Structures are given as structure tokens and as C-alpha cells.
Amino acid sequence: MSHEKFMQxxxxxxxxxxxxxxxxxxxxxxxxxDGVILSQGRTAKGGRPHAESIALDNINAxxxxxxxxxxxxxxxxxxxxxxxxxxxxxxxEVVVACTDPDPRVNGNGIKMxxxxxxxxxxxxxxxxxxxxNRGFFKRIKTGIPFVTLKAAISADGKFAAGQGKPVWVTGxxxxxxxxxxRSRADVLITGTGTILADKPQLNLRLAxxxxxxxxxxxxxxxxxxxxxxxxxxxxxxxAILQDLGTSGTNNVLVESGSTLANAFxxxxxVDELIIIQSPKNLGKYGQDYFAKNALxxxxxxxxxxxxxxxxxIYE
Numbered sequence: 328m329s330h331e332k333f334m335q336x337x338x339x340x341x342x343x344x345x346x347x348x349x350x351x352x353x354x355x356x357x358x359x360x361d362g363v364i365l366s367q368g369r370t371a372k373g374g375r376p377h378a379e380s381i382a383l384d385n386i387n388a389x390x391x392x393x394x395x396x397x398x399x400x401x402x403x404x405x406x407x408x409x410x411x412x413x414x415x416x417x418x419x420e421v422v423v424a425c426t427d428p429d430p431r432v433n434g435n436g437i438k439m440x441x442x443x444x445x446x447x448x449x450x451x452x453x454x455x456x457x458x459x460n461r462g463f464f465k466r467i468k469t470g471i472p473f474v475t476l477k478a479a480i481s482a483d484g485k486f487a488a489g490q491g492k493p494v495w496v497t498g499x500x501x502x503x504x505x506x507x508x509r510s511r512a513d514v515l516i517t518g519t520g521t522i523l524a525d526k527p528q529l530n531l532r533l534a535x536x537x538x539x540x541x542x543x544x545x546x547x548x549x550x551x552x553x554x555x556x557x558x559x560x561x562x563x564x565x566a567i568l569q570d571l572g573t574s575g576t577n578n579v580l581v582e583s584g585s586t587l588a589n590a591f592x593x594x595x596x597v598d599e600l601i602i603i604q605s606p607k608n609l610g611k612y613g614q615d616y617f618a619k620n621a622l623x624x625x626x627x628x629x630x631x632x633x634x635x636x637x638x639x640i641y642e
Contacts, residue, residue: 333392337396339355345511346510347513355395356383356393358418365388366383366386368381377406379393379409379413380412390418395423396456397427410439410440419445420448425453428467470573472579475598477508478603478617479501480617481496482605482608483609486609486614487612504638506536513579514544515542516544517587519547519548520587545559546564548561581597592617602641604637605635622641627640
């Protein structure tokens with residue numbers, strides 16, 4: 328197998344941790360000897376242990392090839408540097424997908440390996456690795472997490488206001504897709520208006536994903552009943568995101584009514600917009616979701632069908 332094929336295995340491991348490893352990035356690591364995988368690991372929930380540590384425990388990696396989706400850390404924190412553990416394992420080579428922008432690392436991990444006489448190859452499947460940890464990279468560089476806004480609307484761009492319970496315009500497959508989006512978010516943000524109108528649960532209810540439900544932040548001043556793992560915040564949206572960034576949040580999903588959604592868009596705080604569109608029209612029974620010209624700054628990245636509905640992803 329080529330470098331790319333082994334790195335794909337490591338990338339698939341890393342993808343499984345998106346939204347669940349903050350404040351750390353999600354990393355996949357695969358140890359290979361003579362074309363055979365000896366072990367593998369991914370960053371544990373909450374960020375520790377690191378992928379390299381898990382993969383290297385209880386094996387002999389001398390002379391092996393180690394594939395890792397992000398540059399091994401080089402600083403002492405709550406755990407020793409992964410670069411040191413790799414050096415002690417004495418592999419023949421380390422293949423790294425992308426460097427770590429954290430100023431405590433940022434090339435130092437690769438330098439440590441090379442200074443120890445270990446061959447290091449970088450840039451293998453780099454684009455995919457950057458996509459997986461886009462939330463971590465953005466938070467490190469700007470102090471603000473990556474923000475995805477999800478909107479479920481009718482074919483004529485409308486939504487149906489709740490009357491004390493959720494009103495769905497999309498089908499079951501699309502609703503399951505939303506649960507997958509939640510599983511990849513550290514924090515889900517909604518508004519008090521949505522809570523009062525729809526009384527949503529905002530958790531994960533797909534088999535096997537129940538323990539990946541994100542922290543819920545409810546924005547607004549209206550008095551609501553908070554469920555377990557919910558917090559209510561008021562103030563400027565950017566300030567709320569900055570606070571989340573300071574606390575180590577990498578990925579935020581905004582799942583709200585039109586008022587809060589348009590406020591995020593107007594403030595320029597949305598990195599990715601996911602529109603799930605039903606083939607049905609609501610006409611006079613619905614209300615426009617997006618404000619006029621709200622989508623002018625976005626461009627279509629991808630489009631696909633999911634059951635009877637359509638998913639459009641914008642940047």
C-alpha cells in the first residue's frame with residue numbers, strides 16, 4: 328500500500344473524533360511494519376490520550392512507518408510530547424499529513440523527529456487533514472471556533488412556526504443527517520425563541536451516537552427551562568463565540584429559528600451554511616427563513632439528494 332492509502336486509514340480514524348476532542352484536534356495514527364498494520368489509534372474523547380500514544384502503547388515499533396494526520400506535539404502539557412514518544416519507539420519513518428498551527432508546535436514536532444535521525448515525509452493527503460481539523464485551526468488562528476449554520480426549509484424558502492412542538496418540513500433521512508451534524512459539534516447554539524416555540528431536545532438519538540450530544544447554548548433573554556447540559560447566554564454573538572474559543576470549543580453548530588440565524592449571517596460569523604430543502608412548498612402557511620440578500624456572500628460548494636430532500640452546502 329502507498330503512503331496515501333495508509334494515510335486514508337488514519338484520516339478515517341480522525342474523522343470519527345470530530346466534535347469530541349476539544350480543546351485538542353482530532354488525530355488518527357497508524358503504525359505499519361512491512362506493509363502490515365501493527366496498531367492504530369485516534370484521539371480519545373476530551374482530547375486525551377493522544378492518537379500516537381494510543382497507537383504506540385504495548386507494541387514494538389522499531390523500524391516501522393508511522394502515519395499521523397497532524398504533526399506530533401512537541402510541548403509538555405498534561406501529557407509528555409508525542410514527538411518524544413515516537414523518538415523512543417525508533418521508527419524508520421514518520422508520515423505527516425499537515426503541520427500543527429499551534430505556536431507551541433508549528434514545525435517543532437517535525438524538527439524534533441528529524442533531529443533524532445527519523446525520516447519525515449509531510450503533506451500526504453494534506454487537504455483532507457486540514458478539512459477534518461478546520462475548527463481547531465480556525466480557533467488557534469482567530470480565537471473563534473468554526474461555525475456551521477443549518478437551516479431546514481421548504482422549496483419556497485420557508486419554515487413552519489412551531490406550536491409547542493417541532494414542525495418538520497424535511498423527511499426522516501434528512502433529520503438523521505442533522506443528528507450526524509450534531510455529533511460533529513462541540514457546541515450547539517440555538518435561541519430562546521426556538522426553545523419556546525418548538526421545545527426541541529437537541530440531542531443525539533441515533534443508535535451508537537447518544538454519547539456525542541453537544542453542549543447546548545441557548546441565546547436570548549427570555550426565561551426558559553434549561554435541561555441538563557444546557558446553558559443560557561446573552562450578549563453579542565461574537566463575544567459568545569470568543570468565550571467558547573477561549574474554553575477550547577472547536578466546532579459550533581447553529582440550529583435555530585430565522586431571527587438568530589440571520590443575526591449570525593449579518594454579523595459575518597458563519598463559515599459554512601448547510602441548507603436542507605424539502606420539495607414541498609409551504610406558501611401562505613410558512614414564513615421566509617432568510618432575510619433578503621442574506622445569502623449573497625455565500626457560494627455553493629456541493630449539492631446532493633438525501634431521500635426526498637436536497638442538501639446544499641455553502642461557504
